Amino acid sequence: VITEDRNHMLGDTYNSQLVEVGIPSANQSFTNITQEAYWRVKNNYSAFITQEYDRKNIIYAGANDGMLHAFNAKTGMEEWGFVPPFVAGRLPIIVNPNLDGRVDGNGGTNAIFGVDGSPVVHDMYIKGLNIDGKKELSPSWHTILMIPYGRGGAGFSVLDITHTLIGGAQGPLHMFSIFNDTYNKKVIRIDHNGIENHFPYDDGSFDLRDSDEGI
Numbered sequence: 001v002i003t004e005d006r007n008h009m010l011g012d013t014y015n016s017q018l019v020e021v022g023i024p025s026a027n028q029s030f031t032n033i034t035q036e037a038y039w040r041v042k043n044n045y046s047a048f049i050t051q052e053y054d055r056k057n058i059i060y061a062g063a064n065d066g067m068l069h070a071f072n073a074k075t076g077m078e079e080w081g082f083v084p085p086f087v088a089g090r091l092p093i094i095v096n097p098n099l100d101g102r103v104d105g106n107g108g109t110n111a112i113f114g115v116d117g118s119p120v121v122h123d124m125y126i127k128g129l130n131i132d133g134k135k136e137l138s139p140s141w142h143t144i145l146m147i148p149y150g151r152g153g154a155g156f157s158v159l160d161i162t163h164t165l166i167g168g169a170q171g172p173l174h175m176f177s178i179f180n181d182t183y184n185k186k187v188i189r190i191d192h193n194g195i196e197n198h199f200p201y202d203d204g205s206f207d208l209r210d211s212d213e214g215i
Contacts, residue, residue: 013061022058028041
């Protein structure tokens with residue numbers, strides 16, 4: 001039946017690739033100041049390595065149950081799962097009431113695309129969020145994960161995964177999520193406080209004078 005727990009409740013990982021993240025280990029060797037390694041050395045990336053030296057190795061993967069999953073690379077146990085706000089609305093369509101009790105005496109589900117993209121991880125020196133979820137006043141090193149929804153939708157979420165678990169129970173910090181609503185022709189943004197903003201499409205052309213960088 002629909003309300004019965006299964007022995008295995010993990011959705012399929014179809015198009016999403018697995019990414020393992022542990023101790024910060026980005027390159028710090030450089031030959032000129034235009035390389036990113038120079039930026040790391042200049043901003044004391046070595047201190048970030050020392051700070052996070054005991055960080056667990058975590059395997060991240062998107063799945064079509066609508067979640068980004070974080071598995072302990074040593075034990076295989078799941079540390080946490082994150083449902084992006086723009087994917088949450090798709091979860092009810094997984095359930096198929098017409099199959100209740102008809103699949104080997106159990107319920108059945110509809111196959112959907114949920115979080116079907118591959119996570120991308122990078123250490124960044126930015127004014128991000130502190131461990132309490134508040135905006136920082138000065139930049140510091142953070143491990144940032146971006147998860148596109150792939151065939152699950154035209155959007156992505158950005159998480160701060162510097163701390164594997166916060167307070168021993170909470171998962172990562174959600175920084176923001178973006179969704180391209182092509183039907184209503186607008187871009188929707190949800191920030192770390194859950195505040196939603198809508199931005200209508202601009203015209204179809206672009207001029208360098210519209211760009212701060214161009215100016």
